[in-house]
Amino acid sequence: MTKQAVLWxxxxxxxxxxxxxxxxxxxxxxxxxxxxxxxxxxxxxxSAVRVMVLWVxxxxxxxxxxxxxxxxxDIAGRYITGKLRxxxxxxxxxxxxxxxxxxxWYSFQFVHFEYVDQTIAFGVxxxxxxxxxxxxxxxxxxxxxxxxxxxxx
Numbered sequence: 001m002t003k004q005a006v007l008w009x010x011x012x013x014x015x016x017x018x019x020x021x022x023x024x025x026x027x028x029x030x031x032x033x034x035x036x037x038x039x040x041x042x043x044x045x046x047s048a049v050r051v052m053v054l055w056v057x058x059x060x061x062x063x064x065x066x067x068x069x070x071x072x073x074d075i076a077g078r079y080i081t082g083k084l085r086x087x088x089x090x091x092x093x094x095x096x097x098x099x100x101x102x103x104x105w106y107s108f109q110f111v112h113f114e115y116v117d118q119t120i121a122f123g124v125x126x127x128x129x130x131x132x133x134x135x136x137x138x139x140x141x142x143x144x145x146x147x148x149x150x151x152x153x
Contacts, residue, residue, distance in 0.1 A: 010066065017059045024052035047122035051130040058137035065141040068093070068153045089152050097145035104138035111135055 031045045042048075064070045072092075080088050111128050119127040 013059055013063050017056065017063060020052050020056050020059065024049055024056060027052070044122045044125075051121060054130070055133050058133045062137050062140050062144075065144045068145075068148055086152065090149050093145050093149040093152065097142050097149060100138050100142035100145060104135050104142055107131075107134035107138055 027042065027045050028049050031041050031049070034041045061070070074092070076088060077085070077092075111131050111134065114131060115126070115128040121127040121130045
């Protein structure tokens with residue numbers, strides 16, 4: 001059951017990433033064509049592309065966290081060998097999880113404040129809906145790094 005849930009989550013992440021990247025490129029290209037050829041554009045296009053960049057970045061980070069494939073600056077890992085290396089990896093994963101929990105908490109508060117204030121991002125789309133990927137993405141990544149701490153990839 002757990003493997004099926006993990007596989008389902010991977011497919012959802014991959015599908016959302018592909019869909020959002022395609023939509024982002026399409027809207028940006030449409031804006032360029034409309035502006036250069038017709039002296040017009042989608043009034044919501046630029047804002048939507050900015051929101052899609054945020055979503056692509058967060059979902060891309062979630063995908064990278066699956067197998068601990070994030071970019072890292074790991075000087076100590078190059079010089080520490082033997083039995084200390086797995087211990088260092090677990091400590092790094094635990095620290096990463098802690099930072100992500102903090103990010104998830106404060107981004108949740110930020111999204112909540114945007115919801116309470118009823119801020120509009122563009123058109124009739126509320127800002128909190130556009131920003132909701134931050135606490136969700138950080139929470140998923142925090143959970144993955146907790147699991148990496150327990151059982152490194």
